[in-house]
Amino acid sequence: MLRVLFFARVREQVGCDSLELPWSEDRATVHGLLSGLCQRGPQWQAALGQPNLVVAVNQRVADSAARLQAGDEVAFFPPVTGG
Amino acid sequence: MLRVLFFARVREQVGCDSLELPWSEDRATVHGLLSGLCQRGPQWQAALGQPNLVVAVNQRVADSAARLQAGDEVAFFPPVTGG
Amino acid sequence: MATAALTVQVQEQAFDPGALQQALASADSGAVVTFTGHVRGGAGAAAVTCLELEHYPGMTERSLLAILEDAAARWPLLAAAVVHRVGRLGPGEPIVWVGVSAAHRGEAFAACDFIMDFLKTRAPFWKKEHGPAGAAWVESRGSDEERAARWQPSTDGAG
């Protein structure tokens, strides 16, 4: 399984906090996972297609080439604005 | 009159907190005042001859060429070490 | 070199900067620098009646601790601490507190400034402002990235 999390504006746009997906060859990279998610509809495409989208794999920032394994936690969110 | 103040190590070396002196032509500059004070004895010479001596006239840092008038407050002290 | 005491707290409850500072100082602290960030109230159409702070539980604490560890590897610190609130906050309330204790002031100032720059650009928190015109996510600011870029990577490998 892959655990997928969404935060802040991205969470609101996709209308989902988190979901679990089985790992597959199509989802062996962040890029593959993203491509599949974008096909869920226009809001998904809009939220996940933003150029400033941040991805974290297992709670560390990663890029779209990062490889995924079963059990990984993948999060998508906008640039941070704390402090 | 001139009011003359000494602080910290300088105060301890000359053995005096403050003194009042009549204004005179000899004391028309900081340099003149200092020359007279240095003749009071070897401790005065040692304390006031230090290259890092600081002079303030009317509570503003000044140099030895600064002119003095009756009523001025002149202070001699070592480099500051607060904070 | 002794290890610096590093602590991270993410919490809904309000905090007291004075009590946090008292807990930070140790016998050897010559210098303590603190930063407190408050919710700005704004005015008129930009007035903020409430600030909502979302975070990524787990990653937030981990990234804050990594920032403190980076700071302690760059400068000889005695202690460093971050407290960051989440949930709903009113105008004027403190959001974030960073405290650094060191023997000398140069490193305490630099480390506190550094920690805030990376907290602003790396820790997963997001602000949403509620006001008379509705609610809006706060946009990230390029100036924060520029401030963080001031800090060259540490080359001395201390730590």
Place this chain on the structure above:
Amino acid sequence: MATAALTVQVQEQAFDPGALQQALASADSGAVVTFTGHVRGGAGAAAVTCLELEHYPGMTERSLLAILEDAAARWPLLAAAVVHRVGRLGPGEPIVWVGVSAAHRGEAFAACDFIMDFLKTRAPFWKKEHGPAGAAWVESRGSDEERAARWQPSTDGAG
């Protein structure tokens, strides 16, 4: 631009950094940076049992206020305050507190750092350390002058 609230206190009594910070913050403060300097205890022959702080009454307050005015002319500050103790202090006790409140953190950090650099090199205070080996005046440090020299004269004449 509104005038910054500037306050200077030179006192024998101990002070509470938390209470001072609370008094400093106003409704518009987005960022508050504070510095607290403590008496370092030292160890062995260099142990300090008591620190004696002498000052130049009148000139001290005047020079501290001038430093705050310089800071407020360089950066858009909401408030800045200095509290400095004189007399006899024990190891670990706070000597000096500087607090700066501003809309944004950049100016609050810079102004607090600037105020400390000039306080250390311009305000007429002198420290004498008492320890097992007797009493000795603290020597001024070249590194403090170097830190103060980092700040170029202000050219924009704001204020």
